[in-house]
Amino acid sequence: MNPHGIWAIYRFEMARFGRTVWTSLLVPVITTSLYFIVFGSAIGRQMSEVSGVPYGAFIVPGLILLAIFSESIMNASLGIYMPKFTGTMYEILSAPLSPFETVLGYVGAATTKSVIIGLVIFATAHLFVALPIAHPVAALGYLVLVSAAFCLFGFAIGICAKGFEQLQVIPLLVVTPMTFLGGAFYSVSILPEPWRTVTLFNPIVYLINGFRWTFFGTSDVALGISLSVTAAFLAACLLWIGWIFRTGWRLKS
Numbered sequence: 693m694n695p696h697g698i699w700a701i702y703r704f705e706m707a708r709f710g711r712t713v714w715t716s717l718l719v720p721v722i723t724t725s726l727y728f729i730v731f732g733s734a735i736g737r738q739m740s741e742v743s744g745v746p747y748g749a750f751i752v753p754g755l756i757l758l759a760i761f762s763e764s765i766m767n768a769s770l771g772i773y774m775p776k777f778t779g780t781m782y783e784i785l786s787a788p789l790s791p792f793e794t795v796l797g798y799v800g801a802a803t804t805k806s807v808i809i810g811l812v813i814f815a816t817a818h819l820f821v822a823l824p825i826a827h828p829v830a831a832l833g834y835l836v837l838v839s840a841a842f843c844l845f846g847f848a849i850g851i852c853a854k855g856f857e858q859l860q861v862i863p864l865l866v867v868t869p870m871t872f873l874g875g876a877f878y879s880v881s882i883l884p885e886p887w888r889t890v891t892l893f894n895p896i897v898y899l900i901n902g903f904r905w906t907f908f909g910t911s912d913v914a915l916g917i918s919l920s921v922t923a924a925f926l927a928a929c930l931l932w933i934g935w936i937f938r939t940g941w942r943l944k945s
Contacts, residue, residue, distance in 0.1 A: 697789045701797025702804075705771050709805050716805070717812050720759050724813050727755055728820040731877055742879045745908050748821035753904040754876030756813050757838065761871055761896075763809050764839050765863045768802035768846030773853055781943070791937035799843045806839035823907070831906035837922055838899055844929035851933075852942050870896045880912040895921055 709716060731751055742750045775781040784794060817823055825831050853859050874896030880888060891897055892913075901911035902918025911918070936943055 705801030764842035765846035769850030772850040802843040841926040
């Protein structure tokens with residue numbers, strides 16, 4: 693293990709975050725406020741409670757993960773894509789760092805950024821609604837787990853992307869629509885058939901409901917299933933990145 697090399701990558705990535713920290717934090721604060729104004733005020737008047745939880749509080753876990761998904765992917769993908777773009781990737785590959793240590797430095801920094809943004813959104817939500825947390829330790833652990841999984845996903849996307857536009861395709865055209873259709877702002881249980889069954893094929897449903905359980909102690913799907921889906925996604929990303937480093941696919945070109 694090379695802790696100095698890992699720390700060097702981590703510190704460099706966090707310094708990049710520090711240079712744009714106000715923009716990085718202001719955007720989710722404004723976005724969260726707008727969601728509360730639109731969904732909390734407009735829809736909340738028509739739907740006061742969902743599964744016994746006030747609607748304003750019910751959407752908070754979905755709002756946090758909506759931001760976490762996109763921020764995790766973009767932070768991690770941009771972090772590893774920039775060395776490819778600037779031509780310094782060979783310096784990283786020739787450094788005395790194993791693939792695991794390289795990934796740990798980049799993904800660790802991206803995960804830290806995502807968790808910070810998630811906590812900022814959580815604090816912003818308190819300005820609009822009372823938000824008790826049934827299992828605070830589990831909530832923080834689940835937030836870190838989901839952030840790490842999507843940072844790994846973003847890291848793989850950053851390696852595979854051939855241009856800046858490709859970094860945004862999956863977050864904007866795949867992950868965000870799946871989040872909106874994954875119960876971020878509504879309970880899956882209120883959907884009529886066959887849409888309820890179709891929705892359960894969306895993996896985002898399980899991530900959001902697992903996180904929602906840590907807040908309210910209730911969700912549309914069992915916690916064990918949510919954790920299994922999250923762990924499976926993380927493992928799949930690890931296998932994907934491991935294969936990339938073994939073969940060098942898109943890594944050295």
